[in-house]
Amino acid sequence: MDLIALPAFTDNYIWMLHDGTDAVVVDPGDAAPVAAALDERRLALAAILVTHHHGDHVGGVYALRPRLKGAVYGPRRERIPEPFVPLADGDVVELLGHRFEVIDVPGHTAGHIAYFDAGRSGAPLLFCGDTLFSGGCGRLFEGTAEQMHGSLSRLAALPGETRVCCAHEYTLSNLKFARAVEPGNAALARYQAECESLRTAGRATLPSRVAVEREVNPFLRCEVPAVVEAARAQGATGTAGADVLAALRRWKNEFR
C-alpha cells in the first residue's frame, strides 16, 4: 500500500492511498493534481474521503466525480458537495483493505471528522484535515477552545506510531511558535532541525507521528507545566487544558 502526499495550492496536501490498482484520496481541494497522479500511475479512483467543508478540501470533488467508482464520504454535520455518505463518530468505512474509524474532532469547523485506521498490517494511519498539524492545530473558526482541546486529546491518545497525515505543510512556522512557547524543549529543537533539512531538500515534513506530536506540539501539551506557565504569561485565564489552549491559539494567531 502506497501513501502519497500530493501538493496542491500553496501549502495543501491531498493524501492518496493506493494498492497499485485503486486509489482513495482525502480532501481533494483541487482535481488537477489528483487526476495527474491517477493517470501517471494508471489508478482508478475508488473513493473520496472528506474531513470538513472548506473549499481547499472539497473544491475538486465535483470535477473528480465522473472518474469516481465508489462514493464520496464526509462529515454528517457539514455541507459537502452532494451526494455523499454522511459519517459521524464511531462510523466505520472499509476501503482497499483498510478499516477507517471516524472520530468527531470539532473545533476548526463544527462538524470536522478525522479518519483513523488502526493498521491491521502496517502502521496506524490518521487523516486529520485541519484539526491537528505537525507542531500546531487549526484555527478555531466554528468551534470553541474546549472542543478543540477535547478533539486534540482524543488524537493524542492514539497509538504513538500512528502516521499523522495533516492537510497543510505548516510545520516550520508552527515549530517556530512552539519554540517560543517551550524554549527548553530539546526534543522540539531536534525535530525543528530535522524538518528544516527536509524542507531545504524540497521534501514534505509529513506524515508526522503521534508520539512525536506529543513531545513537540504545544497544543497537545496544555497540561505540561512549562506550557501552562507560558500560556499564563500570555493571559490564560486559568490552568485547565482548554484555558491554556485558548491562550496559545490567540497568541499563535498574532505570532510572526
Ligand SMILES: [Zn+2]
Ligand atoms: Zn479548513
Ligand SMILES: [Zn+2]
Ligand atoms: Zn485547509
